[in-house]
Amino acid sequence: MNATNPSVRIGHVHLKVADLEQAIRFYSGVLGFEVMQKFGNQAAFLSAGGYHHHIGLNTWDSLNGTPPPQGHTGLYHTAFLYPSRESLAVALLRVQNAGIPFDGASDHGVSEAVYLHDPDGNGVELYCDRPKDEWPRDADGNLAMNTAPLDVAALIAMARDAS
Structure with missing residues (x-):
């Protein structure tokens, strides 16, 4: 193999x-x-x-092109891994201050992620990982990622409190 x-x-x-x-x-x-x-x-x-x-x-x-139409193959999103929850929060504050809407936000157990689109319609994920020893596991020790709501407002408040 x-x-x-x-x-x-x-x-x-x-x-x-x-x-x-x-x-x-x-x-x-x-x-x-x-x-x-x-x-x-x-x-x-x-x-x-x-x-x-x-x-x-x-x-x-x-x-001067246009984004690919829905239902076609291509890039789903590019993911940018931030080194800490705090650095992710600062990035989210910049995005919010620029007036760019978030498409979604999820706690995947292994990471916290926020989704948006760039000006060309390309998907963008901004995320930070949790320490590996905190990743969720099932009874057999297998990785058990999930999708739960993420409190983006709390992350952005963290960035505002730090500045």
């Missing part, structure tokens, strides 16, 4: 966007990623922490 090396991870996501500057305003201005490099008005590469890029944005095949 071929097992993936446990050190393998997803390095970046590259998105086709309709309006590069609008996408940069969302991913940099709202979510806080740093623009590492731009290729004219056609592409940009953004990062957290100085990596060459975690997010690629381009208009090469999508300038």
Whole structure:
């Protein structure tokens, strides 16, 4: 059996966007990623922490395009893992302050997650993990993820109290 090396991870996501500057305003201005490099008005590469890029944005095949229609295949969402509940709360406050609506919020037992869409209609998940030793398990020790409501207002209040 071929097992993936446990050190393998997803390095970046590259998105086709309709309006590069609008996408940069969302991913940099709202979510806080740093623009590492731009290729004219056609592409940009953004990062957290100085990596060459975690997010690629381009208009090469999508300038002024529209989101794919419902019922078609494609990207469901890109998930951004925050290092702590507090850092997730700060990100959610920025999203709320930008007037971007949340599509949903869930406590999955292993993580707390909030869902929204970027300006091009791509799904975005902002989440933080719980410590692995707190993950829910069934009687046999198997992972038992679930979906329960998440109190987003309490998370945002945490960010406001910290500032």
